[in-house]
Amino acid sequence: MSRSTRPRSCLGRLLVVVLGFGLLVTAVVVALRLADGSAPASNACLAPIEGDDMVLDAEQADNAALMSAVALHRELPARSVTIAVATAMQESQLRNIDYGDRDSVGLFQQRPSQGWGTVEQIMDPVYSTNAFYDVLVTIESWEDAEVTDAAQDVQRSAFPEAYAQHENRGRAFASALTGYSEAALVCELEPAEASADAVTAVRDRLARDFVEVAVQERAGHLLVDATSLPPGLEPAPARRGWAVAQWAVATAGVTGASVVVTDGQAWTRGAAEAAWRPLAEAELPSAVAEAAAAAAPGTVVIA
Structure with a gap:
């Protein structure tokens, strides 16, 4: 190789290295922003807090929705959901995994050898969530404790x-999933074809997560009476309606639900912009629109 071409070759290699490093840095920044909940992603769910959107993917949002539903059934405050979501984010990235440190498994990485139950029990997310709350509520003044302190008292x-790094994400989703933040939680999901299987999946999940909730099945949609849920700390029908409605959006990636309506607002799967819209602006099947228009306060229509 001549002397005249060697510098150009070296320069070319240097540019490749620099460009490659730049791409790597960009990828890392994007990944970190997604990890801390500050940037949206496709097939993801978002909930706002203090001007920022916190992000969970569809699987994570589905598990967060379960934690909220269990808390509502047990008449626990939204603070319990914040703590549960933050804890599970740290322990398992809010995924029901069958591995972990030593014999740890599940959403909260509970250990059979430490008395949390069998592996089969802990891998049941309903069981593990209830087990987490069973211990949480025994901690003195847990509602007023810092999230990291309450989580540590349970988890050791x-x-x-x-745990503290996940508090904002826990707060954002807890507020929406318990109905305190109305029309706040949205999911950006690919369109799904209408299916009777989706209606059945939603109905089964309602029974699993909330245990007792009044549901009527109509042609292609469900009417959920959220006022049949325990009143908890706030008996307002609209709040319980928003709790169920945003639970339905958060679980839609798993159940296949395409439309959720409550309190004159509608979320539709696959819309150009993930947002809650007034009924008049939403494109809904006629049967769903009619049911929504006639719905009493606290009623949720899921299709």
């Missing part, structure tokens, strides 16, 4: 301060 982690 080797890294107790790590």
Whole structure:
């Protein structure tokens, strides 16, 4: 190789390295923003807090929705959901995994050897969520404690301060999923074809997550009477309606639900912009629109 071409070759290699490093840095930044909940992603769910959108993917949002439904059934405050979501984010990235440190498994990485139950029990997300709350409510003044302190009192982690990094995400989704933040939680999901299987899936999940809730099945949609849920700390029908409605959106990635309506607002799967819209602006099947227009306060229409 001549001397005249060697510098150009070296320069070319240097540019490749620099460009490659730049792409790597960009990818890392995007990944970190997604990890801390500050940037949206496709097939994801978003909930706002203090001007920022917190993000969970569809699987994570589905598990967060379960934690909220269990808390509502047990008449626990939204604070319990914040703590549960933040804890599970740290322990398992809010996924029901069958592996972990030593014999830890499940959403909260509970250990059979420490008395949390059998592996089969802990891998049942309903069981593990209830087990988490069973211990949480025994902690003195847990509702007023810092999230990281309450989580640590339950988990006994080797890294107790790590829970704090997930508090904002927990607060954002807890507020929406318990109905305090209305029309707040949205999911950006690909369109899904209408299916009787989706209606059945939603009905089965309602019974699993909320245990007792009044549901009527109509042609292609469900009418959910959210006022049949325990009143908890706030008996307002609209709040319970928003709790069920945003639960339905958060679980839609799993159930296949395409339309959720309550309190004159509608979320539709696959819309150009993920948002709640007034009924007059939403494109809904005629039967769903009629049911929504006639719905009493606290009623949720899911199709």
